Amino acid sequence: MKTVEKRIRECMIEGKKAFIPYIMAGDGGLETLQDKLLFLEECGATAIEIGIPFSDPVADGEVIQHAGERALSNGVTLRKVLDKLEDIKGEVSVPLVIMTYLNPILAIGVTSYIEKCQEIGIGGLIIPDLPLEENGLLYDQLQGTDIALIPLLSLTSTHERMADITASAEGFVYAVTVNGITGVQNSFGGELAEHLKCVKEVSPVPVLAGFGISTPQQVEELGAQADGVIVGSAIVDAFHRKDLESISRLIKAGDRKFKIIATS
Numbered sequence: 724m725k726t727v728e729k730r731i732r733e734c735m736i737e738g739k740k741a742f743i744p745y746i747m748a749g750d751g752g753l754e755t756l757q758d759k760l761l762f763l764e765e766c767g768a769t770a771i772e773i774g775i776p777f778s779d780p781v782a783d784g785e786v787i788q789h790a791g792e793r794a795l796s797n798g799v800t801l802r803k804v805l806d807k808l809e810d811i812k813g814e815v816s817v818p819l820v821i822m823t824y825l826n827p828i829l830a831i832g833v834t835s836y837i838e839k840c841q842e843i844g845i846g847g848l849i850i851p852d853l854p855l856e857e858n859g860l861l862y863d864q865l866q867g868t869d870i871a872l873i874p875l876l877s878l879t880s881t882h883e884r885m886a887d888i889t890a891s892a893e894g895f896v897y898a899v900t901v902n903g904i905t906g907v908q909n910s911f912g913g914e915l916a917e918h919l920k921c922v923k924e925v926s927p928v929p930v931l932a933g934f935g936i937s938t939p940q941q942v943e944e945l946g947a948q949a950d951g952v953i954v955g956s957a958i959v960d961a962f963h964r965k966d967l968e969s970i971s972r973l974i975k976a977g978d979r980k981f982k983i984i985a986t987s
């Protein structure tokens with residue numbers, strides 16, 4: 724079992740929900756990356772998703788797009804983020820997951836990307852524009868490493884597709900909670916609870932819900948329906964506003980233990 728999955732399962736055993744915050748690497752300057760990672764680790768993040776800025780971020784909503792533009796205007800690239808992570812790898816102990824579109828990986832070359840991730844000790848990869856049918860591009864080379872290839876699963880996936888995607892999933896399954904792009908959401912569709920229940924039933928790895936989760940209440944609500952949550956826009960926005968208090972509050976909302984109801 725890869726480390727990311729192990730960490731999530733440790734949370735589950737303690738009766739807690741996993742919480743994975745997303746940050747945009749290089750927003751506010753790459754020199755802030757280490758402090759952000761250490762802060763999130765201290766708040767109790769189970770793992771941290773690090774986004775790489777990209778010029779055509781098709782799944783990103785406004786908040787993340789703007790963060791990406793700020794990072795790009797700081798000259799941040801995938802290679803620079805990897806070099807930075809290499810420098811600070813001894814400082815952070817929470818597993819790191821890199822989320823990037825495929826193009827920057829192809830520009831570096833799949834093999835050297837994976838080698839570099841291994842040197843850094845990266846725990847997982849999320850590649851939103853890599854369909855299941857193409858994941859052989861990385862999947863075989865990742866076997867025997869501690870890097871999990873984490874798939875996204877959309878709300879519209881058929882049962883059959885759900886089974887195929889979860890069967891080869893590593894680390895966890897990223898269950899996307901909305902039909903749309905990242906960003907704050909006021910409420911979720913009525914079919915979501917049933918969908919997450921189905922995914923959990925078929926998935927051999929933990930299921931984390933992400934997209935549109937931005938308040939402690941939503942962390943609890945969605946956390947109750949999955950094994951944990953991923954929060955992006957709300958964290959990116961709070962870092963931008965330097966509102967560390969609300970980040971800590973969000974992460975701690977995932978900490979709530981199940982109430983054990985005694986049955987007679």
Ligand SMILES: O=P(O)(O)OC[C@@H](O)[C@@H](O)c1c[nH]c2ccccc12
Nearest residue numbers: 745782851905906934935954955956
């Ligand atoms: O921002 P939200 O709605 O909280 O969603 C998480 C999301 O930002 C993060 O996981 C992410 C950012 N960009 C993505 C692209 C695809 C999938 C996931 C992502």
